[in-house]
Amino acid sequence: MLQEVQRVESSLSGDTHLIEEADLNNKSHEKRVLIVSNNPLSYTENNGKTILSYFANWDAVDVMQVYFRPEMPDAVCGASANTTVGMTFFQLTDRQVLGKKSGNIFTLNVKDVQQELSAISKSHQPQSVSRLYRANIRNRAWIKLLREIPWKCYSFRKKNQQLFEAIKAFDPDLLFFCAGDALFSFDIVKDIINTIPMALVLYITDDYILPYQDTGLISSYRRSLIRKNMLEVADSADMIFTIGKKMKQTYESSYGIVSESLVNMSEDHYSVTPYPDQTSDTIWQLVYAGGLHYDRDLVLGRLIRAIESVHKRVGRTCFHLNIYSSALIDKQRIQALDSSVSTFCGHVKASKMEEVFRSSDVLVFVESGDLKAIRSTALSLSTKVPEYMSYNRAILTIGSMASYSVEYLRPYSLYAEDRADAIEAQLLQIVETPQLLQQLASQAYSQFKRDHAPEQVKQAFRNVILDVKRKRS
The missing domain is CATH 3.40.50.2000 (Glycogen Phosphorylase B;)
Structure with a gap:
């Protein structure tokens, strides 16, 4: 997949002068948002789909994304995505960190994504045993804890000066952090915020922090580390979104985390297909x-x-x-x-x-x-x-x-x-x-x-985002 990223970068090299010459500090956009998440933007996969649903078709913002998975984005958003400049992405994976390499910066616009989706065919057949074994191993608590070691030893800022330069050029008003269970992502967010002043919006979609007594020492220890980092980031956040009322109430009563409930939404797919009358052969x-x-x-x-x-x-x-x-x-x-x-x-x-x-x-x-x-x-x-x-x-x-x-x-x-x-x-x-x-x-x-209708959920979310005040140095 690394080659895939490099191929996209190469295919866009003809537009590099447009990126360099474009006025990246154009203030016609009400907000510039830097998204940090595990998954890239996507029409179908995981949190990438959820994040996209809030920022897609929003002309008032421009968007840049930092993510940590090996796959390519299959969607873009923000004002730049509809221009030859394209939306800027930064990808840093486990393999790059293990090799002490820099992450990849590349741009994609709407046309590029359409071409990529046409060119790349994905297999969805049942996976081989060896790949299943690797996937199951990765989900074990002790493996996830070991995974953090190379990230902890990795000189993120030193290896990725080009990212910090790109962020400064993008000039974001706020960082939208979709927090998961990867400890290194908290360190990266804190590094970015401490280097480049901007507001911080924390988005929590799953529970990784409530303590459980019978989950094993390693799992309990790992959750305690996530909890420590989550509470630290929450304490410095300008706005916090949680996935629903139950999480909002639980986190506020347990940890004093005051948040807005941000429910999932969907497009309206209203069907008028009538239900069949029951007969002796109705299935x-x-x-x-x-x-x-x-x-x-x-x-x-x-x-x-x-x-x-x-x-x-x-x-x-x-x-x-x-x-x-x-x-x-x-x-x-x-x-x-x-x-x-x-x-x-x-x-x-x-x-x-x-x-x-x-x-x-x-x-x-x-x-x-x-x-x-x-x-x-x-x-x-x-x-x-x-x-x-x-x-x-x-x-x-x-x-x-x-x-x-x-x-x-x-x-x-x-x-x-x-x-x-x-x-x-x-x-x-x-x-x-x-x-x-x-x-x-x-x-x-x-x-x-x-x-859950998209019009009202998006509007409520966007009103909050537009109201978040930018921090200046």
Whole structure:
């Protein structure tokens, strides 16, 4: 992927003089924002998609991004993205740090991204065992702690003077930090802020800091380090956003972190597709789209068994489950999701998924009831929540109420605890009372319009960002 970055830099070399000659200090933009996050901007992946949703199509700001993953951005935003100058990115990866190399600075505009997406084909087939092994190893607490050592020994400022020069040329009003569990990212943010005065906005999307007593010494120690850094950055931040009301309330009561609740949003995908009248051959189409980590594949397995049980009980085929995911799990676990009542469909393009959602009868949302999985989802609101609600389709929610996403969805969906018998009961309710589907779909869509419609969420976010005052030296 390093070669990919260099190739993009090379392809843009013809426009370098435009970058040098452009008036980078043009004050026609109300705000200049430096984003620091683990993931690059993206239309599909992780926090890159969430961050993009807040800054896309906002002419009043210009944007630059610093990120730490090996992949290329597949999206751009900010005023410069629509010019020949392009949006500026800085990428620094584990491999570069291990080799004591400098990070890469490159620019992309809208046209460049379109060309890249056309040129690069991505495989979404089940991954090989060796790659799975590496991915699973990387997620272990002791490996994550070891990962921090080369970053701690890396002379970030000395190796990346060109970044600091680029930031000074960009002249940001504020740094928007999407904080994760990488300790080195906190050090980098503090280094930038201490060198170049600007306001700091902290955005927390997942809980990495609440202490748990039975997670093991290494995991507990690592969380304590993240907590120390998070609280230090929060103390110096000019504004803090948390992902939802539950995190906002928990962090304020536990740590005195005063924040604004920034809910996930989605485009409005309202579907007028009517629900089918029940006949002796009606087969309701259930759709799950999303990750299979945190044991979500095991929950889907229980749903599959519940469907099979219902079919035996009523004496006919009533449901079929289609599972869409580009998850990094082994082939055996994926094959377990293929059955006579379910199909593992892999990954499809976003435009195709819209068609799938619109033609579905029930969208399936799951979270495992396993204690470890619950801890990972207790305070977070999944991006799938507003997305599902936006389609005016019924939702089947399976999981523990200890998960904030499950708690949030329960009033607007068919709800079952993470047990086969509870899931079966909800499926039977669909068979016995099919008119309930449209009623629940309407309730979920109404809640989407109240709290997650992009116009109001973006406007509230942008008003806060524009109100953040720039710090001067």
